[in-house]
Amino acid sequence: MAAISKVTYHRDVNAHNILAHLEGDRPPVSFGLVDFGLAVDASTWMDVSAANPLGKSEWEYLDVGGDCRYWPVSAWRQFEAGCKVLSQEEPLCTEYQTHLDLQGLGLTALQLLTSLLPATEVPELKGLKEAWRAYWDDASAYWASLLETFRSGGDWCTLKQDFIARKVHQLMATRLGALRWALHRALGAAAAANLTGEDSWPPGSASLFWALLAMVSCGERLETGWSEVCTRLARHGYVLPEPKRQKPRKEPKATLLGYTNKLKSLTAKVQELSMDFERLLPPLGEAR
Numbered sequence: 001m002a003a004i005s006k007v008t009y010h011r012d013v014n015a016h017n018i019l020a021h022l023e024g025d026r027p028p029v030s031f032g033l034v035d036f037g038l039a040v041d042a043s044t045w046m047d048v049s050a051a052n053p054l055g056k057s058e059w060e061y062l063d064v065g066g067d068c069r070y071w072p073v074s075a076w077r078q079f080e081a082g083c084k085v086l087s088q089e090e091p092l093c094t095e096y097q098t099h100l101d102l103q104g105l106g107l108t109a110l111q112l113l114t115s116l117l118p119a120t121e122v123p124e125l126k127g128l129k130e131a132w133r134a135y136w137d138d139a140s141a142y143w144a145s146l147l148e149t150f151r152s153g154g155d156w157c158t159l160k161q162d163f164i165a166r167k168v169h170q171l172m173a174t175r176l177g178a179l180r181w182a183l184h185r186a187l188g189a190a191a192a193a194n195l196t197g198e199d200s201w202p203p204g205s206a207s208l209f210w211a212l213l214a215m216v217s218c219g220e221r222l223e224t225g226w227s228e229v230c231t232r233l234a235r236h237g238y239v240l241p242e243p244k245r246q247k248p249r250k251e252p253k254a255t256l257l258g259y260t261n262k263l264k265s266l267t268a269k270v271q272e273l274s275m276d277f278e279r280l281l282p283p284l285g286e287a288r
Contacts, residue, residue, distance in 0.1 A: 001013075001033070001101060001105060001226055002226035002227065002229075002230055004033065005042065005101060005225075005226050006042060007041075007042055008036070008039045008040065008041060008042050009039065009040050009042055009045050009100060009101055010033060010036060010038070010039050010100075010101050010104070011038040011039060011040060011065055011066050011100050011101070012035060012037070012038045012039075012065060012066035012067060012104070013033070013066075013070065013100075013101050013104030013105050013108065014066070014067045014069070014070040014104055014107075014108055015108050015111055015112070016035075016067070017033060017034050017035045018031060018032070018033060018034075018105075018108060019031065019032040019033075019034060038065040038066055040058050040059075040062065041058070044057070044058050045057065045058045045059055045097070046058075046059060046097050046098075057097075059083065059096065059097050060083045060087070061083070064078045064079050066100070066104070067143065068139065068142060068143050068146055069107075069136070069139040069140060069143050070103065070104040070107045070108065071100075071103065071139075071172075072095050072096070072099050072100065072103040072176075072217050072219070073092060073095065073169055073172055073173045073176060073217070073218060073219035074086060074092040074093070074095040074096035074099070074219065075096060075100065076163075076168055076169035076172050077089065077092055077096075077169040078096055079160065079163070080160055080163050080164045080168065080169055081160075081164065090221075091219070091220060091221035092219055094221065095217055095219065095221070095222070098225070099217055099222065102214075102215045102217075102224075102225070102226070102229070103215065103216060103217060105215060106212055106215025106216040107216060109212060109215070110132055110179070110212060110216065111132070111136070113208075114128065114129050114132040114133075117129060122189075123185075124182070124185045124186040124188075124189045124190075125186065127182045127185060127186075128179075128182040128183065128185075128186050130182075131175075131178045131179045131181070131182040132179065132182075134175060134178065135172075135175040135176065135178070135179055138171065138172065138175055139172065139175070142163070142168060142172075145159060145162075146159070169219075173218050173219045174218075176216065176217065176218035176219070177218040179216060179218070180213065180216060180217075180218050183209050183212055183213050183216065184213065186205075186209045187206055187209040187210055187213065189201065190205040190206040190209055191206040191210075193205075193206075194206045207232055207233050207234070207235050208233070210232045210235075211229050211232040211233045214228050214229050214232055215229060
């Protein structure tokens with residue numbers, strides 16, 4: 001995908017368009033991406049070119065496409081109100097231009113992960129499966145409405161007005177936000193286990209969750225791309241030295257170790273506040 005993105009944006013990355021091939025009965029598995037019917041040229045998708053109608057970038061006049069169950073929030077907003085409205089709403093406008101394929105692959109990976117996970121009482125994994133189920137149920141219901149309108153030759157304007165009235169893009173943002181929160185919780189638990197060598201989480205699971213957080217957006221500004229996803233996956237749950245840079249960075253880049261330390265610090269503060277609160281409460285049975 002990192003190589004493909006330099007040439008084209010697929011715009012319809014989903015479970016139906018990814019093929020897996022296994023030689024024999026052992027890894028590695030090779031993957032392929034098919035159905036480029038909605039793909040656009042990467043060089044003109046965000047380029048204001050005189051070759052395009054009215055000198056606009058392609059994203060400004062091409063209709064939204066693909067399976068809506070794998071859309072980012074911005075694609076829902078573009079469907080509701082069009083590119084003119086979307087262009088006035090940052091960071092959704094940037095997300096729509098840069099994040100369609102990242103979102104599609106991230107949600108596909110989450111779909112596969114949650115479907116393969118066995119029944120579990122691990123709270124972080126249980127919460128992730130529940131967040132995915134809630135997201136998928138809502139996304140599938142809206143997808144069914146889109147599909148029915150397409151098959152029956154229905155009125156698209158009526159459907160869009162209905163989606164606007166129901167604030168569908170905001171509802172999907174809420175579901176995707178819950179997914180990201182569940183990923184953060186899973187990352188915290190997996191990072192702590194991977195960094196200390198515990199076998200409660202598979203090696204590299206923290207890197208997977210970290211990479212998914214770079215892919216799955218809920219409408220916020222994500223300063224991530226395919227190179228960042230590849231970097232996070234390559235860390236296998238451990239912290240690698242930062243590469244030398246000619247210019248110092250304004251802000252230190254987040255690491256799994258830093259993330260885990262922040263979680264431990266926050267947990268300690270919550271426990272301290274809880275103890276203070278208990279001391280303030282009168283003994284049981286006394287009048288308040």
